[in-house]
Amino acid sequence: MKYLWENTDENNTVSIAELIQYLGNNGLSADRKTVSKYIDMLSEFGLDIVKLRKTQNQYYIATRHFEAPEVKMLIDAVQSSRFITKRKSKELINKLSAFVAPDQSSVLKRHLYVDSRNKASNESIYVTADSIQTAITAKKKICFQYFDYNVNIKQIPRHDGALYTVSPYDLIWSNDTYYLAGFHEKKGIVSKFRVDRIKNLEIMEDKILRKPSDYSVAEFFTEEFSMFDGEDCEVTLLCENALMNSIVDRFGTKIKTVIVDDEHFTVTLTVDLSSIFYGWVFASEGRMKIIAPQKAIDGFEAVWDNFKK
16 A cells, blocks of 8 residues: 555556565565456555556556645745744655656656754754643643743743643744643643743643633733733724735734725724834834824833833
C-alpha cells in the first residue's frame, strides 16, 4: 500500500511484476497471485485503486484525501508559523506532501523554503501542548512553572519558580501562538498562559474545578486577545481609501462605512480606548484620523503630547 500511495497516480502506474520486484528489494517474497489478492483486499477496504487492463495490467491510486491546492495551503500555514521549529516544519511538510500524487508531491517539495528567522527553537512546546490536551480530556488539574525573559533573553521563572496550579479548560490558537485558558487557583479567576512559556508541567490526580457559569471560550478569546485593553467606546475614523484592507483585516467585513469623497471613507468601530489603539492610529502617518467622539480625540492628543515629551 505504501508503495502504491507514494508512487502511483493516473500518470504513474505500476504492474504486478514491478510490485513483486519492490517487495523483493525489501526482503519480502510474493507471487503474482498473492499480490493480486492484496490489491483486491485494499480495494475492499476502501482504497480507490484503478486497474488498467493491458498486456501487463497496470494499477494506480485514483482518489486521495486532499487535493494539491489544499495541501499547499496547509504547507504554507506550517511554513509561516513561528510556533513550529524549522526541523519540525520540514518533517510536517514531508508528511503533508505524501497526501498528494507523486508528481505533485515532488513539485511541493521542490518549492519548499522554511524561513528560520522567526521560527521557534525549542520543540518541547509540542510535548507541553499534548500534555495539556491530555489533561483537558481527562479533566485533571495541572501544575507548572511559568517564566519570563530577562534583558539577556534568559528564561527566569516567575515567583522564584513557584508552581502554578491550574484547571485547564481550553487550548487557544491566537496570533501564531498557543495559549492555555484555565482556572488559576491562586488568583481565583480564569487566566491565560502562553504555552511556550510553560515549563515542567505535570498532570495531577485532582479533578479540575468546574468551569465558571459565565465562562465562554469564545467570549474569553475575544476579551483576552483583542488588540486593545481600555475603555470600551464607539469611535468614528476618517480614512484614506487605501486603508480599507487594513480595517477589514483587523475588524472583519461587518463594519459600518460611509464614502466621504473619491479618496476617503469613514468607519465606525467599537474599540477599547488605550495607548495601543492610539498607537495604531498614529502608525497610519496621518492617513487615518479620529473624528468622534471628543473623548477619543482628546485621548489621542494626550498620548501624542506624552510621546513628544
